[in-house]
Amino acid sequence: MTLARRRQFAGAVFALPAILLVLGFIVVPIGQAVYYSMTQWDGITASWIGPSTWNQAFHNPTLWTALRNNALLLLSVPFALGLPLAIAVLLHQRVAGWRIFRSIYFLPTAISWVVLGLVAQRFFAYQGTLNSLIHFFGFSATNTNMLGYESTALSALGITFIFTMIGTNTMLFLTGLATLDTSLEEAARIDGAGRWRIFRSITLPHLRRFIQLAFVMTVIALFSALFSLIFVMTGGGPGYATTTMEFLIYQTGFNQGDFGTAALYGLILFVLTAIVGVVQLRLIGSDE
Amino acid sequence: MTTPLLDPSESPVIAPVRRRRRLKSGRVTLFVVMVGVAVVMLYPFWVMIYNSLMTEAQFLAGKGFSLGSWSALTSVIPVGQEVLSSTIICSASIVIILLIGLPAGFAFSKLRFRLSTVVFLVIVSAMMVPLQAILMPEFVNVTKLGLTGGYAGAVLVYAALGTPFSVFLFTTYFRGVPDELIEAGIVDGLGYFGVLWRLVVPIAVPAIATVTVLQFIQIWDDLLVGLLFIQNTSERPITVGLAVLSAGRTTSIPQLMAGSIISALPAMVVYLGFQRYLVKGLTMGIDR
Amino acid sequence: MAEITFDGVTKIFGDDIRAVDELTLHVAEGEFMVLVGPSGCGKTTALRMLAGLEEITSGTLMIGDTVVNDVLPKDRDVAMVFQNYALYPHMTVAQNMGFALKVRRESKVEIDRKVREAAAILRLTDYLERRPKALSGGQRQRVAMGRAIVRSPQAFLMDEPLSNLDAQLRVEMRLEIARIQRLLGVATVYVTHDQIEAMTMGDRVAVMRGGQLQQVATPQDLYDHPANEFVAGFMGSPPMNLLRAGVEGEGENAFLVLGAQRLAIPASYNTSHDLAAVRGAGIVFGSRPEDVEVLAGEGGDAIMTRVERREALGAEILVHLSLLDAEGTSAFVVTDEGKVVTRPSTLVAKMGPRADVKVGDILKVRFNPERFHFFDADSGASLRRV
Numbered sequence: 001m002t003l004a005r006r007r008q009f010a011g012a013v014f015a016l017p018a019i020l021l022v023l024g025f026i027v028v029p030i031g032q033a034v035y036y037s038m039t040q041w042d043g044i045t046a047s048w049i050g051p052s053t054w055n056q057a058f059h060n061p062t063l064w065t066a067l068r069n070n071a072l073l074l075l076s077v078p079f080a081l082g083l084p085l086a087i088a089v090l091l092h093q094r095v096a097g098w099r100i101f102r103s104i105y106f107l108p109t110a111i112s113w114v115v116l117g118l119v120a121q122r123f124f125a126y127q128g129t130l131n132s133l134i135h136f137f138g139f140s141a142t143n144t145n146m147l148g149y150e151s152t153a154l155s156a157l158g159i160t161f162i163f164t165m166i167g168t169n170t171m172l173f174l175t176g177l178a179t180l181d182t183s184l185e186e187a188a189r190i191d192g193a194g195r196w197r198i199f200r201s202i203t204l205p206h207l208r209r210f211i212q213l214a215f216v217m218t219v220i221a222l223f224s225a226l227f228s229l230i231f232v233m234t235g236g237g238p239g240y241a242t243t244t245m246e247f248l249i250y251q252t253g254f255n256q257g258d259f260g261t262a263a264l265y266g267l268i269l270f271v272l273t274a275i276v277g278v279v280q281l282r283l284i285g286s287d288e
Numbered sequence: 289m290t291t292p293l294l295d296p297s298e299s300p301v302i303a304p305v306r307r308r309r310r311l312k313s314g315r316v317t318l319f320v321v322m323v324g325v326a327v328v329m330l331y332p333f334w335v336m337i338y339n340s341l342m343t344e345a346q347f348l349a350g351k352g353f354s355l356g357s358w359s360a361l362t363s364v365i366p367v368g369q370e371v372l373s374s375t376i377i378c379s380a381s382i383v384i385i386l387l388i389g390l391p392a393g394f395a396f397s398k399l400r401f402r403l404s405t406v407v408f409l410v411i412v413s414a415m416m417v418p419l420q421a422i423l424m425p426e427f428v429n430v431t432k433l434g435l436t437g438g439y440a441g442a443v444l445v446y447a448a449l450g451t452p453f454s455v456f457l458f459t460t461y462f463r464g465v466p467d468e469l470i471e472a473g474i475v476d477g478l479g480y481f482g483v484l485w486r487l488v489v490p491i492a493v494p495a496i497a498t499v500t501v502l503q504f505i506q507i508w509d510d511l512l513v514g515l516l517f518i519q520n521t522s523e524r525p526i527t528v529g530l531a532v533l534s535a536g537r538t539t540s541i542p543q544l545m546a547g548s549i550i551s552a553l554p555a556m557v558v559y560l561g562f563q564r565y566l567v568k569g570l571t572m573g574i575d576r
Numbered sequence: 577m578a579e580i581t582f583d584g585v586t587k588i589f590g591d592d593i594r595a596v597d598e599l600t601l602h603v604a605e606g607e608f609m610v611l612v613g614p615s616g617c618g619k620t621t622a623l624r625m626l627a628g629l630e631e632i633t634s635g636t637l638m639i640g641d642t643v644v645n646d647v648l649p650k651d652r653d654v655a656m657v658f659q660n661y662a663l664y665p666h667m668t669v670a671q672n673m674g675f676a677l678k679v680r681r682e683s684k685v686e687i688d689r690k691v692r693e694a695a696a697i698l699r700l701t702d703y704l705e706r707r708p709k710a711l712s713g714g715q716r717q718r719v720a721m722g723r724a725i726v727r728s729p730q731a732f733l734m735d736e737p738l739s740n741l742d743a744q745l746r747v748e749m750r751l752e753i754a755r756i757q758r759l760l761g762v763a764t765v766y767v768t769h770d771q772i773e774a775m776t777m778g779d780r781v782a783v784m785r786g787g788q789l790q791q792v793a794t795p796q797d798l799y800d801h802p803a804n805e806f807v808a809g810f811m812g813s814p815p816m817n818l819l820r821a822g823v824e825g826e827g828e829n830a831f832l833v834l835g836a837q838r839l840a841i842p843a844s845y846n847t848s849h850d851l852a853a854v855r856g857a858g859i860v861f862g863s864r865p866e867d868v869e870v871l872a873g874e875g876g877d878a879i880m881t882r883v884e885r886r887e888a889l890g891a892e893i894l895v896h897l898s899l900l901d902a903e904g905t906s907a908f909v910v911t912d913e914g915k916v917v918t919r920p921s922t923l924v925a926k927m928g929p930r931a932d933v934k935v936g937d938i939l940k941v942r943f944n945p946e947r948f949h950f951f952d953a954d955s956g957a958s959l960r961r962v
């Protein structure tokens with residue numbers, strides 16, 4: 001064998017396990033999901049029904065509730081980006097002890113969202129920290145129970161989500177700020193630009209790629225990583241108030257045993273994330 | 289008014305002093321704000337520690353202090369066994385992710401073979417597919433293969449979900465390695481397997497660390513896979529143990545918090561120790 | 577040790593990129609052969625084919641008596657020094673140098689001995705336990721050399737090994753590499769785009785251009801008798817003056833027409849060069865800058881020029897001259913743009929550091945009559961008979 005052939009052969013062999021694993025555990029199941037979405041399926045036997053299942057699914061109000069919940073949660077994204085951006089800029093000022101602050105700010109990122117969900121439950125509970133704070137500030141008659149009511153549970157989930165994203169996004173922005181050429185800022189300062197001006201015209205544009213990446217990662221997390229929080233905080237309730245798409249898939253499949261419909265919902269989630277994914281590929285791709 | 293030159297406030301000697309003082313008060317404000325943020329970020333730890341240091345009765349009464357929850361912890365939550373399960377699942381998955389991802393990354397970056405570009409794109413796109421989207425077929429496949437009895441099913445699913453990212457990261461990393469290094473190995477008498485084992489693996493240490501740290505935190509903290517793909521309660525990881533207990537609503541909160549601390553510790557240690565690699569992994573592809 | 581033979585070796589990338597075109601070249605045992613040419617002319621590709629890193633499209637390549645077209649790099653027993661050194665970053669200097677031997681399972685003792693020997697030759701003994709990162713550019717270069725030396729291979733292949741060094745180190749290493757090569761007597765193919773390296777290091781120099789071999793000769797031969805206009809222009813700094821001219825008259829009376837001026841051609845060139853064929857037609861006349869001399873006084877076979885520019889380099893002065901036309905003003909008739917080689921609109925004379933010339937001076941210059949060069953205006957080939 002010539003060297004070039006050996007190279008190609010080695011390449012194929014080295015890549016093969018990855019190819020097989022991804023095919024077997026990710027690509028093939030997508031195909032299966034398409035098939036099963038058109039069947040009546042309980043996990044053991046599947047009977048073919050056809051595309052009409054899709055029609056039915058879209059008439060199910062719970063699906064629309066879940067989609068609406070996902071859409072409403074998107075409102076938390078600006079906060080999940082804005083707060084970390086502010087924190088990163090603060091850290092970047094390098095006040096005394098900034099390294100310690102940095103570690104502290106990042107630390108919750110290491111904790112499982114299961115645990116953070118348990119903590120959030122303590123925070124929002126009737127006898128929790130939130131009410132203590134309200135009382136502390138003098139509103140002793142006011143009591144909240146955000147997780148207990150349909151009107152407020154989703155907000156509580158959103159707030160928890162924002163908190164859980166702070167570490168990762170701050171880290172991203174801080175990395176971005178570290179690559180900022182300080183001589184640019186200095187030049188602008190010499191030109192008489194104020195702080196806000198410098199932030200608007202130099203810092204923000206420089207962070208563009210990092211903000212894009214953080215945005216994509218945040219949205220993907222929103223679509224596919226809330227499971228742990230919902231599972232321990234609300235179980236999707238009250239009612240369907242905190243049931244998002246990913247949780248609906250779990251409930252439909254494992255609580256109701258309707259595997260076919262759950263597979264179908266999975267495909268809807270797949271399309272939603274694919275849209276975000278294409279954006280991300282663009283971002284990565286535009287580098288090369 | 290005398291001549292402006294004699295006005296001390298206009299004097300160039302005084303001006304910087306005044307400026308410095310204003311800066312200093314700004315710094316103090318900044319410091320206070322940072323402390324405030326730190327308090328918020330440390331809140332989960334405070335909740336966990338504070339609540340774990342009570343008995344059930346003390347917790348309900350809202351005051352008191354005791355180590356009782358800790359000493360009785362193992363009788364309620366099999367933490368030892370659960371941490372062990374988490375450790376086994378994590379290590380096995382990461383080993384597979386590295387063993388599969390590293391050679392594939394080498395192949396895609398340096399050993400162009402037929403269709404390698406297309407295959408690479410497919411694998412990288414798989415990074416965007418959330419497990420929930422393919423949850424039903426995946427669950428049924430793994431169950432039918434009889435892999436949910438032990439750790440194998442969960443390990444394989446984690447490995448499959450982690451492989452696309454690891455392939456992407458290794459590929460990006462190896463693209464930065466000059467081709468000549470590999471050719472030097474070839475001229476020195478190595479085959480491609482020898483190059484992989486004796487040259488590529490040793491220089492990939494930083495990338496290996498990045499993948500390991502990121503995947504460790506991801507898998508250690510995950511709930512969904514452990515919840516569904518491990519049948520025996522005696523084999524479930526700690527996040528699942530905590531989540532299931534909390535969903536039961538009869539569990540003592542102090543003990544749940546004590547368990548949470550135990551679950552959070554390993555990830556935090558890894559996190560603080562290897563922060564550098566984490567940042568590198570997160571921004572792979574856009575910081576340069 | 578062995579000789580190397582390229583016989584009609586061709587490399588085509590993709591469908592139509594002829595990186596190396598019918599290369600035929602013989603490198604004798606122990607010879608230092610320099611492959612020189614502008615960037616993109618196929619030097620690296622030729623070297624990589626020799627190393628076995630690039631497949632040969634057609635032709636035969638031999639090391640010693642063996643045809644190696646289909647032999648894997650590891651079985652060719654050649655050592656390569658890469659432009660960026662390609663040192664293994666995770667190994668110490670000693671491990672880097674001994675790696676090829678370790679791959680071949682030579683004994684630890686043997687490896688250690690050979691590494692120490694090579695390190696001594698390269699003055700690396702004090703650095704053996706360091707990692708490449710902790711070395712200077714020049715030291716890394718030496719380690720790359722060491723890695724090749726340790727193997728005592730059939731041949732050394734070096735691809736622009738000095739191009740990443742600063743100017744002074746380059747001069748030092750030039751001598752160093754030549755010294756070591758002579759010491760070891762291993763056939764060496766050394767690729768560079770730097771004609772000074774080619775001139776100073778090679779036993780022989782092969783000039784390439786556009787994938788094709790232009791000329792192989794000793795450095796002096798190459799300098800004195802370039803086979804074509806390209807080689808004439810490429811070797812030497814500043815390059816040879818190449819002027820578009822006509823040839824008229826016969827035998828003793830043959831003369832060169834340079835714009836409005838004439839210059840007698842010494843009779844000897846009628847026999848040494850094939851001037852008869854181009855009589856009346858255009859040729860390219862060449863003369864090296866150091867062969868352009870200023871004449872004082874009347875008479876003599878000379879042409880009139882004007883000083884356009886003056887570059888003092890310390891040890892010498894480069895004077896840019898333009899030919900005068902019939903009216904006595906500067907003329908640029910000798911330009912010949914659009915040809916394969918851009919012939920300069922002026923000619924350059926190399927003068928002593930104290931030469932008293934100013935811009936605008938009118939100078940009478942002559943070309944050293946023993947060192948005339950004539951090239952075909954169309955093909956660029958030398959008209960010298962061989």
Ligand SMILES: Nc1ncnc2c1ncn2[C@@H]1O[C@H](COP(=O)(O)OP(=O)(O)O)[C@@H](O)[C@H]1O
Nearest residue numbers: 589590593595614615616617618619620621622
């Ligand atoms: N792998 C390749 N694929 C396609 N074209 C190549 C490849 N390697 C070199 N070439 C082309 O072949 C020609 C010769 O390249 P090279 O041998 O590197 O030149 P040199 O070393 O003299 O600068 C160039 O035009 C280059 O673009």
Ligand SMILES: [Mg+2]
Nearest residue numbers: 616619620621
């Ligand atoms: Mg080259």
